[in-house]
Amino acid sequence: MLLKFLFLAVLAPLLLVQCLDSINDDVLGLIVFKAGLQDPESKLSSWNEDDDSPCNWVGVKCDPNTHRVTELVLDGFSLSGHIGRGLLRLQFLQVLSLANNKFNGTINPDLPRLGGLQVIDLSENSLSGSIPDGFFQQCGSLRSVSFARNDLTGMIPDSLSFCVALSVVNFSSNGLSGELPSGLWYLRGLQSLDLSYNLLEGEIPEGIANLYALRAINMRRNRFTGQLPVDIGGCQVLELLDFSENSLSGGLPESLQRLSSCATVRLGGNSFTGEVPGWIGELTSLESLDLSVNRLSGRIPVSIGNLNVLKELNLSMNQITGGLPESMANCVNLMAIDVSRNRLTGNLPSWIFKTGLKSVSLSGNNLDESTEHPSGVSLAVSLQSLQVLDLSSNVFSGEIPSDVGVLSGLHLFNVSSNQLFGSIPPSVGELTMIQALDLSDNRLTGSIPSEIGGAVALKELRLGMNFLTGKIPTQIQKCSSLTSLILSRNNLSGPIPAAIANLTNLKYVDFSFNRFSESLPKELTNLSHLLSFNISHNNLKGDLPLGGFFNTIFPSSVSGNPSLCGAIVNRSCPSVHQKPIVLNPNSSGSSNGTAFNLHHRKIALSISALIAIGAAACITLGVVAVTLLNIHARSSMARSPAAFTFSGGEDFSCSPTNDPNYGKLVMFSGDADFVAGAQALLNKDSELGRGGFGVVYRTVLRDGRSVAIKKLTVSSLIKSQDEFEKEVKKLGEVRHHNLVTLEGYYWTPSLQLLIYEYVSSGSLYKHLHDGPDKNYLSWRHRFNIILGMARGLAHLHHMNITHYNLKSTNILIDDSGEPKVGDFGLAKLLPTLDRCILSSKIQSALGYMAPEFACRTVKITEKCDVYGFGVLVLEVVTGKRPVEYMEDDVVVLCDMVRGALEDGRVEECIDGRLQGNFPADEAIPVVKLGLICASQVPSNRPDMEEVVNILELIQCPAEGQEELE
Structure with a gap:
């Protein structure tokens, strides 16, 4: 009894002090951690250094028995600064989650020393540098680690394989490079691995079958080569498999058929060959299958009908033939199908009209027959859930179904570039949710129905290249969301209604090549968002509206109207009064000021002319000089x-x-x-x-x-x-x-x-300069060519290969419209460059060669490729050759486009064959990017990897292709 009393009297206070010291350790550590942060929203205001315990602080959780901190979760607190060493005092910490903040600096290599740490989540910050090699050497208890969406570089450390307890690894969306660590497949407890959106490369080693607990693997958008591991089917509980957008090749390994639990397979954007295997029907748990943008051929297997839980199917941009199998009627849960840009033939199968599809894209095939739906099948019943229907660029004939208006959920309807005839059914006005309606490039007749005004959500209306007649209905003003109104190349007549001025969101208008008459409504100046307004080749008369967009309209947009008058068309308007003085609308001065402006403009034009003449003379002299050098070199060879x-x-x-x-x-x-x-x-x-x-x-x-x-x-x-x-x-x-x-x-x-x-479809040069105008490249095709060229060159540069000889004849186009860069790396075959060979190269690639090639000491660098790519971009956008010889002039493409950009008339440079059918918010940034790449100073040119990223940011999302909810 006495001993018990002594224990209570002497030892208990010591233990209490020790416990309090431990708690104060947690307080001290968190306060030190806070001191190194910026907290703009005062989220950590409850953290008080005078508190005895941090257990009531925001974001802090403690063990209820020991009162020690076990979890620190500060996700989305807008915190910034470094992740300081104060956290190392939290000896009982199990969960550290600082996601979705603005932390910077490098990863603290000592964090795993917290022996009980199980979860580390530092995702969505601005951390940089490499993952410390020793980070994973003391990680016995670590279960989950995420560094996703930071700015990390370097290789994945080999020490990762020491963390045998890991079940979740997420390093996605960084700049990690190199090959996969050799011991990665030893993490037998791994359930989720996400290394997507990095720069990882090399072949994927076999041994992945060791990960028998793996449920999700995502390697999307890296630079992996070789084949998909043949033992991938050993991961039998796998539910998600994503190796899309790499450079994998070969056939699909047969072991994939063992993935009976897999719900998602994404292998698009590679170079897989062979046919879609028949065993695909054995993956009965599949909900999403993406094999797009590969080189797959043959027919779609009938066994695909066994996938009765399939929701999404994407086989687009391959070389698949035949038709859509009738067995797909069993895919009763199918919501989205995309088989566009293949070689499919035949007509629409009946099951398309009987399922609950939300998105159907069959564009760019050879589907034919009639668009009439089968007798006895009501569109109202069969396709009432449909949101996207794209049947463009096929050979469909027949009329648009009269009851198309019952597709009340339709957001996009595109049947352009087919052989449809008949009139536009009035029921299109019942498509109250439609945002994009494209019926262009068909054989439609009749008038634009006045009921079109009922499509109140419409943003894009494209009816060009048909045989429509009559007037523009005034009811179109009810489509107040319209941004694009394309009616070009029809037989429309009458005046352009003033009601158009009520469509205040309009950006792109094309009424060219019609029979419109009368004067333009003055109210059109209210269209403050206009970027393009083409009324060329009509019978319009009178003066253009004064003010707003019409003060700077391009002359080509109003040409071909003999009775139009005004300064833009350089034709005086008839008047019984003395001709008034036309003042510069940008001038606030007197008529003398106007005279000064006109005189100044003449001087500027004279200077521009002198510069152009000088540049042409220099280029001509350069070409002559190079030719003479070439002749001299060859004659020297012949003499001796x-x-x-x-x-x-x-x-x-x-x-x-x-x-x-x-x-x-x-x-x-x-x-x-x-x-x-x-x-x-x-x-x-x-x-x-x-x-x-x-x-x-x-x-x-x-x-x-x-x-x-x-x-x-x-x-x-x-x-x-x-x-x-x-x-x-x-x-x-x-x-x-x-x-x-x-x-x-x-x-x-x-x-x-x-x-x-x-590559059977010939060179880019042929498509741009030798093909008939009716087969000209669309803007979307041109953009995809530019992006594809950039991705190919970026891959070359990543492998330390310089192309050296970029030009449009060395860019080939395959059957699916994808560009392929050829003739790369051949300079490496020549240990020393011969002057006679070099001079012929400069001559044959005139206009593509970077200025530094003119130096006596030739240094071939990747920046030379970037220059050539920039010229190619301008060639694709403008449809003009890099150097063109006129009767008395030489036009250098880069100089011409740069001058147009400086004068604010860059849209005039876009290939006229596009007839305004291009998005200016894509085209103009692409032109600017091309000029930057073609900079005279090599250090000003971006890397090709940066070019790819910029193009992906420029690219507008395809209308109606948003992810279905």
Whole structure:
């Protein structure tokens, strides 16, 4: 009893003091942590250093027994600053979550020393630097770690494999690079792995089947190459699989069919080949399947009808043939289907009219027959839930169903570029939720129904390129949300109604190539958001409205109206009175001020003319000089067989030898033989074209594949077989769906051949400059080409390969409209650049070559590629060649566009064949980006990775393609 009393009297107070000291440790640690922060919203105002315990503070949770801090959750508090060492005093902390703040600096490598820490979430901050290599070396209790959406760089540390208790890893949306750590697949307890939106590369190693507990893996948008791991099917509880937007190739591994629990498979944006496998129907838990933007061929398997819980199917931008199988009628839960830009044929299957689909996109195929729905099927019953219906760019015929108005939930209806005839049914006015209606480029007749005013949510109305007649109905003013009104190339007549002025949100108007008459309503000046107003080639008369947009309207937008008058068309308006003095609307001075402005403008024009003449003279002299140098070099070769001497101190002959000792054919994959032997490659009839490095032929391999063969004409400059093969094999490892694949090579001492994939739709040059106007590239196609070129070049630069010879003839377009950059890296085959070869390159690529190539010492850098890309961007947007020779002038594209931009008339530079059918909020930033890339100063040019990011920000989301709720 006495001992018990002594214990209570002496030891208990000591234990109480020790406990209080521990609690004060937590208080001290949190106060020190707070002292290093900025708290603009005073979220941590309850944190008081005089408190004995922090357990009642905001964001703090304690163990109810020990009163020690176990959780610190400060998500979304708008805090900034560094994550300080004060947290290291929280020895019993289990959960640390600081997500969605503005913390910066590097990750504290000592955080895992908190022995009981189970959850670390530092996502959505501004942390930078690399993940410390020692961070995961003391992580025995760590269960979940997230550094997502920061600015981290460097490699994923190998020490991650030490954290055997980890179940969740999320490093997405950073700048992490390098290959996957070798021990990643040892984390057998891992349930969720998200490394998406990084710069990770290399092949994905096998062994993933060890992750038998894995439920979700997301590797989207990295730079992985090679094939999908063949043992991926070993992750049998996998529910989400996302390897989209990488550079993976080959077929889909058969082990995927074992993923019977998988609900989401996303493999789009790669280079997978082969057919959609029949075993896909065994993935009976699939709710979302995305195989878009690959090279898949063949037919859609009938077994896909077994996926009765499937909600989303995306097979767009492949080479799939045949029709949509009737078995898909069993996919009763299907909400969205996108099979656009394939090679589908036939008519619409009946099941489309019987399901609860919300989004249907079949554009860019060869579907035909009639758009009439099957007899006995009511649109009101069958498609009442439909929100997006895109049947554009097919060969549908027939009339638009008269009861189309019952599709009351429709947001987008696009049947453009088909062969529809008949009139626009009045029931379109019943589409009260529709935002985009595109019936352009068909054979529609009749008038625009007055009932169109009932489509009150309409933002885009496109009826151009039809045979419509009559007047614009005044009821259109009820569509107050309209931003685009495109009625060009019809037979519309009558006056342009003043009611148009009530559509105050209008940005793009195109009434060109019609029969409109009378004067323009003066009220049109109320359209304050106008960016384009094209009324060219009509019968309008009188003066243009004064003020607002019409003070700066482009002359081309009003041309072809013989009776229009005013300063813009340079035609006086008739009047019985003395001609008044027309003042500059931007001037607040007197008529003398106006005279001064006109005189100033003449001076400016004179200076501009002088500059243009000077630039043309310089370019002409440059071309003449380069030509003379080339002639001189070749004549020197003809006069003397002596070898050329280079700065490297070694001699190389400019003419190839004619003594082949042996031949060696190497294919990186597939059959290693030609149908008719190597000599058949040199047949003139199979020649595709000639370039600076050689002649290109087409031939067929034994496996039936067509390939393109480049016979190099620079044999004498190649040092040895070993070096040639080393460089070629490096180029053969490059795989990206926007790059032409090098499939093999052929070698003899006097003949070298490069074997490429055959791209059948020709070069970008052909599509821009040689094709008929009726087959011109649309704006969306042009933007996709620019973005694809940028992605291909960015991939090259990431692999330390410089293209050197960018031009539109080296950009090929495949059957699905995707661009493929070809002829890359060939400069690496030449250890020393021959002056005679170099001069011919500059001449053949005139306008694309960066200014630094004019220097005596040529230094090939990635910035030279960026310059060439910038010129290509302007070529794609304007449809003009980089340098064009007029009768008495030379026009340099970069200078022309830059001058137009400075004068505020950049839209005049857009290819006239687009006829205003382009979004200015995309086109103008793209033009500016092209000019930045083509800067004269290399350091001012962005990296290609930055260019890709900028283009993705510029790209407007496709109307009606928003995620369905």
